[in-house]
Amino acid sequence: MEYGFDNEKYLKIQSEHIKERISKFGNKLYLELGGKLFDDHHASRVLPGFQPDSKLRMLHQLSDQAEIVIVISALDIEKSKVRQDLGITYDMDVLRLRTEFQNRGFMVGSVVITHYNGQSSADAFRKRLERMGIVTYVHYLIDGYPTNVDLIASDEGFGKNDYVKTSRPLVIVTAPGPGSGKMAVCLSQLYNENKRGIEAGYAKFETFPVWSLPLKHPVNIAYEAATADLNDVNMIDPFHLEAYGKTAINYNRDIEIFPVLNALFEGIYGENPYKSPTDMGVNMVGFCINNDEVCCEASKNEIIRRYYTALNQLAQGACNDAEVNKIALLMKQAKITPSYRKPVTAAKERAERSGVPCSAIELSDGTIITAETSELLGPSAALILNAIKHLAGIDHAEKLIPQHMIEPIQYTKINYLRGHNPRLHTDEVLVALSVLSTHDDNCRKALEKLPELSGCQVHSTVMLGEVDRKIFNKLGVGLTCDPNKKP
Numbered sequence: 310m311e312y313g314f315d316n317e318k319y320l321k322i323q324s325e326h327i328k329e330r331i332s333k334f335g336n337k338l339y340l341e342l343g344g345k346l347f348d349d350h351h352a353s354r355v356l357p358g359f360q361p362d363s364k365l366r367m368l369h370q371l372s373d374q375a376e377i378v379i380v381i382s383a384l385d386i387e388k389s390k391v392r393q394d395l396g397i398t399y400d401m402d403v404l405r406l407r408t409e410f411q412n413r414g415f416m417v418g419s420v421v422i423t424h425y426n427g428q429s430s431a432d433a434f435r436k437r438l439e440r441m442g443i444v445t446y447v448h449y450l451i452d453g454y455p456t457n458v459d460l461i462a463s464d465e466g467f468g469k470n471d472y473v474k475t476s477r478p479l480v481i482v483t484a485p486g487p488g489s490g491k492m493a494v495c496l497s498q499l500y501n502e503n504k505r506g507i508e509a510g511y512a513k514f515e516t517f518p519v520w521s522l523p524l525k526h527p528v529n530i531a532y533e534a535a536t537a538d539l540n541d542v543n544m545i546d547p548f549h550l551e552a553y554g555k556t557a558i559n560y561n562r563d564i565e566i567f568p569v570l571n572a573l574f575e576g577i578y579g580e581n582p583y584k585s586p587t588d589m590g591v592n593m594v595g596f597c598i599n600n601d602e603v604c605c606e607a608s609k610n611e612i613i614r615r616y617y618t619a620l621n622q623l624a625q626g627a628c629n630d631a632e633v634n635k636i637a638l639l640m641k642q643a644k645i646t647p648s649y650r651k652p653v654t655a656a657k658e659r660a661e662r663s664g665v666p667c668s669a670i671e672l673s674d675g676t677i678i679t680a681e682t683s684e685l686l687g688p689s690a691a692l693i694l695n696a697i698k699h700l701a702g703i704d705h706a707e708k709l710i711p712q713h714m715i716e717p718i719q720y721t722k723i724n725y726l727r728g729h730n731p732r733l734h735t736d737e738v739l740v741a742l743s744v745l746s747t748h749d750d751n752c753r754k755a756l757e758k759l760p761e762l763s764g765c766q767v768h769s770t771v772m773l774g775e776v777d778r779k780i781f782n783k784l785g786v787g788l789t790c791d792p793n794k795k796p
Contacts, residue, residue, distance in 0.1 A: 310673050310764040312358030313603030319359070319593065324367045326591040327514065331479065333582070334510025337502065339495040342483040343515025347409065350394050352516050354787065355531045355608040356598065357764075364514070365413065368481065375479040376418040377410050379403050380489045383424045383431035383447075392485060393618060396779070400434050402485040407443070418475055419444040423490030426450045446471035448490065448497060455566045462572055467500040488539045492566060496573055503577045510582075511570070513563075513589040518543045520557045520587045521595030527608035528598075529558060530643050534615040537635045538628065549585035557587040609643055610766060610787065613650045616640060617789035621772055624792035650789065652768035655679050657791075666771040666793075668692040670786070672700070673765060682732065685715050688769060689777040690738040693762075700758035703751050710741050710752075735780040762786055 331338050344352065347365035360366075368375065385399045392402050407417045420438055422431050425447040438445045448470040451461055460466045473494070480498070482491045495511050502509040517532035529543050539562075546559040548567055563586040570589070574581035583589050598604050616636045622628040640646065648654045655669035659679045668688040669679040678699055680691035694709060703709070718741065719731040733741070739756075746753040763785030771793045773781075781788045 310357060311600070311603050313598060313600035313607065314356040314358035315597045315599045316358050316360050316363060318599075319597040320363060320367050322596065323363075323591070323593045324370070326593055327367070327512075330512045330591050334512075335508045336478050337475075337480070337507060337509035338478065339480045339482060339498055339509060339511045341491045341495050341511070341513045341515070342481050343487070343491070343513065344517065346406075346481075346483055347413070348394070349516065351531075351535055351611070352594075354614075355528050355611050356594065356604055357607050358599075359594075369413065369415075371479055372414050372416075374477055375481055376416040376475055376477040377481045377483060378419055378421060378473060378475070378494065379406055379417065380421045380423055380482060380484040380491050380494050381434075382484075382489045383422050383426065383428045385486075385489065386422070386434050387428050387430045390486070394782075396775070396782075399485040399489075403438075404441075406483070406485065416477065418477075418480075419446060419473055421446045421448055421471075421473060421490075421494050423448045423493060424450050444474075446473050448494060454493070455569050458569050458572045461569055462500060462576060467497040468504070470497045470501070472501045472505075473498055487536050487541070488562075492563075496566075496570060499573055499577060508577075511589070512591060514591055516592060516594055518558045518560055519595040520546070520559060520590065520592060522558065524558050525642055527605045527612070527643050530639050531608040531611045531615070532560075534612045534636050534639050537615065537619065537632045537639075540631075540635070546585050546587045549587045552584035552588075557585070559586045563589070609645050610650055612636065612640055612643055613645065613647055613653070614787060614789050616647065617768075617791070620792040621790055624772070624794075650766065650768065651677060652766050653789065656768045656770050660770040666769070668767060668769040670696050670762070671766045672696065673761065685712065685719070685732065686738065687730075687732040687734060687777070688771070689767075689773055689781070690733050690735045692767065693735055693780075694738060694742075694755070696762060696765075697755040697758040700761050701751070701754040703755060707751060709749075709755055710738065710745065714741060714745075734774070734776045736776055739780070759784060 347362040349361050352359045353361045381399055381403050390399045403420060410417050420443055422435060425431055435445050451466045453460055482495055484491050499509050499511055518529040522529055524543055524545060533541060533543055542561045543558055544561055544564055546557045549557040567586045571581045619628055619633045619636055623633050651671045652669040655677045656667050659681060660667040663681045665682045666688050667679060667681040669677055670692055671677055678696045680688055680695045682688045715733060718737060722728040723731050742752050742756055746756050766787045767781060769790045772790045
């Protein structure tokens, strides 16, 4: 896999900027953490070379001074919103995040449920957290947010929210995903800390959009595609342009909330230390791209991946046409179509020739491998076998798993487990291959090539089941599927 991002440089200059920002405030800094802290797979996909846990590694040196507040929106709890990269709901991810942070030596102080308006599902989640001994607070919906500044910065606005009790100088505010209300929690705390005579500051640590890249750079367009469900829009920061005469890229929610932040700081300190939403951030990502072409290509593939994800969700009734249409428009802005993604074209061409569901993978050297459904194997299982045989230098005609071994597995699936699909899935093929590898050198050589699939791109002409999707995810493969049900 060719890299386009210098991760070590990023760790160095990003940590320096965060330390510098902390030093500008007193003994209390609320650091809003956008994106994922230790599993930022979106960043690693659009910036090849970026490590998913880079932010965590950088902040770990401050763990003795920091505590973490996890934020979740009652609206996301109510609609059982799912993290697409992990396949779990946001409320379950709150518990996962808490455990992961604690295992890594961080103190998790509390959970804040935002956008609260009496939702029964939020009440049930709060009771569950409290039974587990997790301190939980609620922050309410505020009429006219974010434009009604007078109401927001009052005892009927932020003053109505629960005051989140914290004990350490650095409070990292994070969430399972975007739109959870992290910034509002930080601003609410500034207001309520001031009421208690405590001086506190605020900074924003968010990776995307990248302020130092052009508005229509593929990396920034990929961020819009990733947040299409929130209808985020990348924009030139008008406050930054006015203050400095320089173009910087931000997005609509930060720009809309800036007057609130400005009014809060003026009320607390007499003036706002930030002249623009971009000033609030400490994002150095754009200065660590060392191969723009690689990052552009990766970002274009990510836009297409998001498009197919939305198409699949639409087919399952999990999103609406607006989300799909927005990403389709973003593809036009990036001057790409789904066929830009090479496995898409290869899989569809084979499906047209064979008349059955097919799949294709682009290996790290650009080689395209395809496979089709058979009586014995599904297209995903066949594809993995074809790919690792190629990587191991095994002739394509060589059958790694003999038919007499597959047939008893199929019999068990249908007759004992009451299944309807006799074809072997990816996990079943890999288990069979593992058993055979103890006495078959070809099977062993093929299995040893599985790690080389990491970073490769796959497309299937049918929607895959949960088992196959999870296997590809564990292998580190980028997957897209046509929104077609299996025949």
